[in-house]
Amino acid sequence: MAVNEMPGGQFFLAKLDDVARWAQSSSVWPLTMGLACCAIEMMTATASEYDIARFGSEVFRASPRQADLMIVSGRVAQKMAPVVRRLWEQMADPKWVISMGACASSGGVFDNYAIVQGVDTIVPVDVYVPGCPPTPDGLLYAVNLIQQQIRQGGRGGILARA
């Protein structure tokens, strides 16, 4: 992107992809996919001490149609797995997924019959956040990584297909 002097004034030239990615990465709106303890830390990340809104995630949308980012925060039980999958399918492209916490990433402490051993067995994940639960700082870093991925045109970019 560059500012050019031309007859008639200054023009700001950039590639459309870059502008689109800048806009997308600056306004990533997460879906409220709070499942368990990690959901509480996700809510804390929206509160005043950690404030995810300063990174562009101004609102958490309850409707998957209006959300860009699914933060799977918590353990995914057998009954909940088809629901997570259906919600991910209902999200409009481009979409990204953060697997927050040990349980969402790999089953965590619960290597048993009831918990899906990693949400990446159901939906494709872009960033994994370790922790049980991760501190809200960890989640904010994950959102930053998603923003980097968007700016570099990673999966989910404007021209990519899921």
Next chain:
Amino acid sequence: MPSSQTPPAGSTALDPTAVRPDIADARIIRVTPAEVRATLERLKGEGFAMLLDIGGADYPGREPRFDVVYHLIALASDARTVAAVGKPERVRVLCGVTENEAVVPTMTDLWPAADWAEREVYDLFGISFSGHPDLRRIQMPVEWEGYPLRKDYPLRGPAREKTPRPSFALKSNVAAGTPASGKTAAALQRQIAAARGQIVKDETK
């Protein structure tokens, strides 16, 4: 994960509920499924107005195999001061249920609180409650097979029982069976030397 040095199970009790340690937590009553309904009706009439919980337990080493445990407390709904509540009496009714005839009468008409509790015992142990208005699985999906909290149900479920632990080993980006490259030791030595500030001639790169 318990270690390989877990002590042998020879000195364990097959029926822990028969051992009465010196703990005054509740009055204990043991009944059969034929008596349980009458016992609980009598207890409710005696003032045990609140059903706290219904739980199940599995003791495969003894006959009857299962226990359905009812916890009651004598709370009066017209108590309005802490002194009136006092120290309410507790009672624990243990109903032994055999594996072949795993049926117990429902208590939902005595206490509406019993509804979900009985569904959970059915879901996780497979004990039916005759007369329950809506006996179906509550925690597991409706189509789940097996009763997870039984002792013969594997912890990780029948599908994953034999897969190796931990599961992230299955997600490695190195294909299973890849032979060792033989370069790791040398790479490690180089790293250590670099950390110590020594220059090492790079032969194996």
Next chain:
Amino acid sequence: MTTSAGVPAAHGLDIVDTGDGRMIISMGPQHPSTHGVLQVITELEGETVVRAEPEIGYLHTGIEKSAENLFWTQASTVIERMDYLSPLSNACCFIMGVEQLLGITGDIPVRAQQARVMLCELHRIASHCVWLGTGGIDLGAISGFFYAFDLRERILDLTELSGGARMHPNYLRIGGMRDDLPAGFLGKVDELIAMYYPRMRELRALLQKNPILQDRMIDVGILSAEDAIAWGITGPALRATGVPYDVRRAFPYSGYEQYEFDVVTRTEGDAYARFMVRLDEMDQSMRIIEQVRKQLDTPGPVMIADTKFAPPPKETIALSMEALIHHFKIVSESFRVPPGDVYQPIEGPRGELGYYIVSNGDNRPWRVRTRPPSMYNLQVLKKIAVGEYIADMVVMIGSLDPVFGEVDR
């Protein structure tokens, strides 16, 4: 299960015109009210709820089965994750139950008991902060969320300072605590006490006296004392109907008999009464914290001296063979608990949390049955929602304050 119109409700709702103007909708398990994964299958006539069937199990974690496969010393880690808003309360209850089976309840050092009370009350306030903040958000009162969560941050700071983690620190152990409260902890408690009362005044001004909140909560979800007892309701929801049952008073544990606090009750039994009971309960918790704070000035041991149960202090491991062996044994294969069963209740933030623990003499629990207060509290939604508006469903769920880690386990 079928609705009154004969239409099957639950998985895979089909669109069927029953001709009587009734609508069956599925609220959840994904919905904006941030209470967790609950599905309420609601049958509506216009906007009035005719029938409400909560569907749970969307967070079933198999914690009880996991606990059966972990050592006694490890089981409290998974049990902490049930009621994840006040993790140390769960741990405290389970640990006290095991101590009863071991017969060492009288040997727990006084300082450990005081610290347990302090941490449980801190976590009660933290849990009520989440309830207050999210309850406000449900009604559109979003500012209260930020104030309440900031108060919770101070408490999580204390949890992290003492236990090492903001949530689930695994700090309370069988026999006492892992190690003593660190230097500076009591100073930070004093800071919390100082900032608590002005903050609660702000929150009360924002919420309690707000006419919109009062309009939305008064006379909504009324529960009578008889119904509460019949449905197994405990905790603030029961006390809001008039019955002052508090396990800390009726069956005192961990030294609660020495602290002065009121058991807060109301008689109306509606959502506003439950709201007020919890707010006043937060103040009573702070009252207890102030009393314990003075006691904690006195130093003392925090772990039982018997090294069969308590890992010996790390300094002694290099010097004493017995200490080394005891430490190795406890960590690699835990101690064995004599056979028997016990029911240990405590007053959790949601009501009577109880653990029915069965030991067969082995080094792992045989059965850990939770008495989940949230499950019984939530069940009564089937009764109190009938006749209310669908818009009040969120208010009622919030006023019952369920935590799904506990409901589903």
